[in-house]
Amino acid sequence: MIDAPPPIEVRDVTMAYGDFVIQRDLNFPINQGDIFVIMGGSGCGKSTLLKHMLGLIAPAAGDIVYSGQSFVHANSNEQERMRQRWGITYQSGGLFSAMTLAENISLPLQLYTRFSPKERMEIIAYKLALVGLDGYQDYYPSEISGGMRKRAALARAIAMDPDILFFDEPSAGLDPISSRLLDELIVQLKESIGATVVMVTHELPSIFAIATNSVYLDANTRTMIAYGDPRELRDHSEQAVVRQFLTRSSATKIEETA
Amino acid sequence: MSDTAPVFQLDTTQSDTLILALTGDWIQGAGAPDFNDLRTNLNALSPKTLIVHFDNIEQWDSILMAFLLQCSNHCQDKGIALDTTSLPESAQRLLDVATAVRPHQRPEPGDYHWLTSINPLRMLKATMGNIRESLAFIGEVAMALANLVVGKANTRYVDFRAFCYQSGPDAFAIISLISILVGMILGYLGAVQLQQFGAGIYVADLVVIGTLREMGALMTAVVMAGRTGAAYAAQLGTMQTNEEIDAIVTLGISPMEFLVVPRMLALVVMMPLLTIYADVLGILGGALVAGGMGITPLQYFNQASAAVEMNHIMVGLIKSVTFALLIAVAGCRSGINSGRSSAAVGQAATQAVVTAIIYLIVADAAINILCQQLDY
Numbered sequence: 001m002i003d004a005p006p007p008i009e010v011r012d013v014t015m016a017y018g019d020f021v022i023q024r025d026l027n028f029p030i031n032q033g034d035i036f037v038i039m040g041g042s043g044c045g046k047s048t049l050l051k052h053m054l055g056l057i058a059p060a061a062g063d064i065v066y067s068g069q070s071f072v073h074a075n076s077n078e079q080e081r082m083r084q085r086w087g088i089t090y091q092s093g094g095l096f097s098a099m100t101l102a103e104n105i106s107l108p109l110q111l112y113t114r115f116s117p118k119e120r121m122e123i124i125a126y127k128l129a130l131v132g133l134d135g136y137q138d139y140y141p142s143e144i145s146g147g148m149r150k151r152a153a154l155a156r157a158i159a160m161d162p163d164i165l166f167f168d169e170p171s172a173g174l175d176p177i178s179s180r181l182l183d184e185l186i187v188q189l190k191e192s193i194g195a196t197v198v199m200v201t202h203e204l205p206s207i208f209a210i211a212t213n214s215v216y217l218d219a220n221t222r223t224m225i226a227y228g229d230p231r232e233l234r235d236h237s238e239q240a241v242v243r244q245f246l247t248r249s250s251a252t253k254i255e256e257t258a
Numbered sequence: 259m260s261d262t263a264p265v266f267q268l269d270t271t272q273s274d275t276l277i278l279a280l281t282g283d284w285i286q287g288a289g290a291p292d293f294n295d296l297r298t299n300l301n302a303l304s305p306k307t308l309i310v311h312f313d314n315i316e317q318w319d320s321i322l323m324a325f326l327l328q329c330s331n332h333c334q335d336k337g338i339a340l341d342t343t344s345l346p347e348s349a350q351r352l353l354d355v356a357t358a359v360r361p362h363q364r365p366e367p368g369d370y371h372w373l374t375s376i377n378p379l380r381m382l383k384a385t386m387g388n389i390r391e392s393l394a395f396i397g398e399v400a401m402a403l404a405n406l407v408v409g410k411a412n413t414r415y416v417d418f419r420a421f422c423y424q425s426g427p428d429a430f431a432i433i434s435l436i437s438i439l440v441g442m443i444l445g446y447l448g449a450v451q452l453q454q455f456g457a458g459i460y461v462a463d464l465v466v467i468g469t470l471r472e473m474g475a476l477m478t479a480v481v482m483a484g485r486t487g488a489a490y491a492a493q494l495g496t497m498q499t500n501e502e503i504d505a506i507v508t509l510g511i512s513p514m515e516f517l518v519v520p521r522m523l524a525l526v527v528m529m530p531l532l533t534i535y536a537d538v539l540g541i542l543g544g545a546l547v548a549g550g551m552g553i554t555p556l557q558y559f560n561q562a563s564a565a566v567e568m569n570h571i572m573v574g575l576i577k578s579v580t581f582a583l584l585i586a587v588a589g590c591r592s593g594i595n596s597g598r599s600s601a602a603v604g605q606a607a608t609q610a611v612v613t614a615i616i617y618l619i620v621a622d623a624a625i626n627i628l629c630q631q632l633d634y
Contacts, residue, residue, distance in 0.1 A: 051504075054504070054508050055507075055508075056504055056507060056508070079510075080510040081510075083508055083509070083510040084510050086508065088505065088508050090501035090504060090505060091501065092499075092500050092501050093500070093501075094500060094501040094502055094504060094505035095500075095502070095505075096497075096502050096505070096506075097496075097497075097500065097502065107509065107511075108509050111412060111509070111510070111511065112510075
């Protein structure tokens with residue numbers, strides 16, 4: 001067990017749009033059962049890193065390794081197989097607007113499982129109930145509120161009981177109570193299905209409430225400058241910028257001490 | 259409230275330390291001084307320290323802050339120490355917030371000459387890139403279609419049915435109107451000329467051949483390019499913006515099979531049907547004109563049915579299938595490659611229609627030349 005490779009490893013990744021380098025030399029593992037947070041100021045490339053990990057953008061250099069298997073060098077069949085073990089929610093939800101919530105959740109089930117239609121409907125009801133949306137099966141994404149859409153996206157992400165859950169800004173735009181409920185939900189899901197969670201966020205309350213490990217991407221030096229438990233980093237990081245980020249110190253102070 | 263004009267005065271008794279005295283009401287509409295005047299003075303004197311004195315200012319608003327911010331930025335650029343301790347606390351705090359982050363310096367764009375935009379090599383490269391992209395798209399579509407044939411594609415029949423309805427029955431009204439009118443136009447065009455030779459009855463032949471071989475398919479295609487091609491581009495572009503296409507990819511589904519194939523097949527199935535419908539209405543349109551020229555409906559339809567030949571109909575149908583493929587490719591390609599903003603979706607829709615119409619005209623000409631050579 002000790003020798004098992006971590007579920008995700010980012011190796012020497014450089015991200016770039018053309019000649020413009022966003023982040024370079026990213027190197028970190030994400031361990032089994034972690035709730036891992038990718039944090040950093042606006043525009044530092046958090047969401048871009050997530051898209052690299054999801055294989056939506058190919059890295060300019062380096063590799064993303066899932067349980068010892070390279071994603072970048074895998075052929076499309078292998079990539080597809082790896083992707084079936086993931087659940088993902090996007091910043092804007094990413095629900096298919098032309099389908100009802102039930103159809104959204106049903107799509108991966110139809111593709112990759114052999115449930116009967118009746119079993120499928122029961123699973124859909126269960127997944128929606130987990131996020132508090134049972135009864136909304138026949139609603140279209142445009143007919144429900146933004147917070148509900150985020151939760152519906154989460155229901156779709158967990159439809160296949162994934163090994164790895166990716167969240168892009170899960171609580172952005174949610175009120176504090178919904179946001180806390182979402183955090184609790186993430187922790188419960190993680191514990192019940194034993195998934196590893198990777199999330200991009202800069203909501204400090206939710207970082208301290210649930211994160212067990214993190215990486216900080218710096219926009220100025222264009223690389224990662226801290227890795228570890230965010231509570232540790234807040235109190236003991238050698239990097240002033242990281243401490244200030246995690247304690248919400250004012251921008252003026254950052255300018256002076258950075 | 260006494261409205262006194264806002265002014266600044268520069269005390270230059272000490273050459274190293276200047277005192278900037280601000281007086282008056284620094285409010286909107288009071289005619290605040292131009293910072294450039296102060297800049298000229300500061301550049302001429304190049305002091306080490308600038309002390310702002312805030313005297314007798316009763317009212318101030320963002321005008322004052324804008325002036326102070328320029329002052330502060332200038333001092334920072336020139337390495338002048340700025341002393342703003344005499345400002346009221348609220349203004350002091352606003353200035354702190356405004357100066358917390360230095361103004362962003364946009365990187366200098368590289369040497370760019372307008373001639374480079376018409377550099378033939380560059381244009382060739384761009385065109386080649388475009389063609390390669392198109393070919394890659396067509397190749398991916400072909401692979402998706404191959405998967406569909408062997409039954410491995412993630413294409414949903416419900417989607418196909420919905421798109422058939424959108425691109426077929428929904429288009430009846432506009433297609434009816436356009437094809438009747440085009441039939442009438444062909445009728446007038448022929449009737450005026452043919453009557454001069456006493457050959458008015460041949461207007462039926464002209465309308466039939468013109469509609470079946472050319473106008474039926476082409477006008478249907480132009481309408482569908484504007485209607486359905488643009489809709490496809492807008493749908494897919496919006497899905498790109500909403501990260502729906504990302505979600506499809508990460509679910510392990512090919513967007514080609516899931517999104518492009520049902521749209522394309524729907525058009526390929528519906529366009530020939532619409533073309534036949536347009537052909538019939540076009541010939542009826544011609545009959546209306548012929549009636550006005552003193553040709554009885556019986557005469558017209560007698561003459562017309564003699565002119566209808568299978569190869570005319572086939573040419574029209576071959577064209578309509580070709581056009582359907584081209585419209586779907588143009589629409590879906592623009593949509594899938596769309597950027598992620600509302601402006602980009604608009605561009606994608608425009609590009610879809612423009613590209614589709616160019617494709618249509620070129621393909622139409624090519625098919626006509628081919629038919630002429632083959633004597634078909």
